[in-house]
Amino acid sequence: MNYNLNFNNIGESYLFAEVANRVAAYSKAHPDKKVLKLGIGDVTLPLAPAVISALHSAVDDMSKSETFKGYGPYEGYGFLRESIQNYYKENGVRVALSEIFVSDGAKSDLGNILDIFSKENVVLVPDPVYPVYVDTNVMAGRKVIYADATEQNGFLPMPDYKINCDVIYICSPNNPTGAAYTRSQLKEWVDYANKKGAVILFDAAYECFITDNSLARSIFEIEGAKTCAIEFCSFSKIAGFTGTRCGYTVIPHALEKDGMNANKLWLRRQSTKFNGVPYIVQKGAAAVFTKEGMSQIKANLDYYRQNAKLIADCMDELGIWYTGGKNSPYIWLKCPYGLKSWEFFDKLLNEVQVVGTPGAGFGNNGEGYFRLTAFGSKEVTAQAVESIKKLLQR
């Protein structure tokens, strides 16, 4: 037996571990100082009451023979897929029920979807990038190439027809940069993918933060996307499901080549290597889309949006260049004084006890940049912003 040697080619996933190490060392040396964490992309608000109530009711269903649920459909229960279909419809996008697959999260599906693609495909990702896109492909032995995201293009790289690739990752609004593509920019990517015969893996995990109507919440708002794109979405950010685990993937029936159909391949993959999402969780997820649920969820999103605005306003005041902050929970800022990412990390930690994420951890083009997130509490965010202002206005 041999192990998969491709694992030797994956970089150590040391970014958040190193952040944690430095914070722990600082806290040990300064036990009296309160550290303000705006680093990780995890939510802080509890689940909405409508979701909680649906979860309790689903647990009760599991306690009685008449309502007990055993194995569910691999692709998710109809009640949840219908809710997702309606959510798309309200956004002007029509998808068939059989194009929707419920999953345990966008991250799982973004990795697992690769099972249906050839190992020989060349993969295009932006730099900086959510590391999962790279690691999952390197693990499988695929060649990964990079599209430069820089200050010049607003961290939104556009297609280059000189480059040939097979699989394209687009995350918009982006993690880590918070930058979001307009509809016309996405149309260019869709045209490029259709021309090259490539597939776009569209990570829409942050679509719920979009308020600007010129930005697309779904790749399927773009004409031509159904012949070249798969969309991944999640309840993690819209409804605080990071620890509850539910997402969904939309694979159009029109996505096919040489008699092989992506939707059918994925159903075959899922029925072989997956047994569905817990009934209880699916019931909770469906409650997100009820009138009551949606109004509660919107209040939570507004809470995070206000945090984002606080941070963005601070950067505006300080004259610091950034992307995100609007239509995104992430603020991606250019480190002041020409500092490198980790230098700025240490400065913020040591001088004002604020923790963010060094941009260099997301790729070469992240060097000199820094990510702050809006997922903290209002109090912590306000305190961190005041401290950053004081520090950098000196």
Next chain:
Amino acid sequence: MNYNLNFNNIGESYLFAEVANRVAAYSKAHPDKKVLKLGIGDVTLPLAPAVISALHSAVDDMSKSETFKGYGPYEGYGFLRESIQNYYKENGVRVALSEIFVSDGAKSDLGNILDIFSKENVVLVPDPVYPVYVDTNVMAGRKVIYADATEQNGFLPMPDYKINCDVIYICSPNNPTGAAYTRSQLKEWVDYANKKGAVILFDAAYECFITDNSLARSIFEIEGAKTCAIEFCSFSKIAGFTGTRCGYTVIPHALEKDGMNANKLWLRRQSTKFNGVPYIVQKGAAAVFTKEGMSQIKANLDYYRQNAKLIADCMDELGIWYTGGKNSPYIWLKCPYGLKSWEFFDKLLNEVQVVGTPGAGFGNNGEGYFRLTAFGSKEVTAQAVESIKKLLQR
């Protein structure tokens, strides 16, 4: 872009679909007849009260900021892994906490574990076989070879040193045959694997049905297993979690080769392509191992065991050869009158409205055999057994 052409080599997963089709056609033609289903391996009893109570309590945790849980550990919460560790300990097996990974089910992990192995490995599976073992490997382009399970070896094939292989699947108690290896038989497999440098993927999903003390409930009861085996287990059958989704995988630290360590590779795989099992579900799973939970679970298992005994006693009375029925929820019987699997299926369905699963659907050696399961209700099982007796005693 190209799809993964290996998908063209997977057989259609038509077995349960074909069973469903024939049952639907029969029911349509005979709307007055009640069909007794002893086909599928899904449970029928609701979750135990201790589990329900823990689930409710965990839902409440998610409703308050102070107890809300976001992203959890990739490998599962400590409270659940400690419970699993204790469960092993009570069975005389010592595993380290860091050797235990909580998953969303044995099926997912049995498929996903393949990510850490080379595509060049040759895979040995029994015939008949749980189709997932074959399909996941064919999907990845691996060569699959078969070990014959037959009436002669009691459907428990033993190692053949003339055969070289890298990955060995063992499911004991077996699905579909219900046959279970003794400790000394498993020792032969462990010795063979260590000698050949192969890894055993041990599917222990049905270990909770074992009452005979000469049978191993875990591969790690066997000396030498920690250098050659990974174990997959599930809450599906012990606690009726088929629709609640939780399992666990044990990867010994000692399992390594050429500086690559299976435990570390799996942690890297999971942290890249998985985000853990819902907190709520993990709380429910931990309740299975409480004193109260365990006593309720044992009553449920006894219920299914009595169903299995009813079916096995019927076969004894009819003089029909079978495996399983003891230490297993499955009864794998030799079709009477020399009938082929599907012929016997049609006979049972048409003449006494009993539905089982044709053995031929599990592999060539399954032809002429038939699987009945103990997971139905007591009433349905008793009625089916009476009908079968009447039919075959004629």
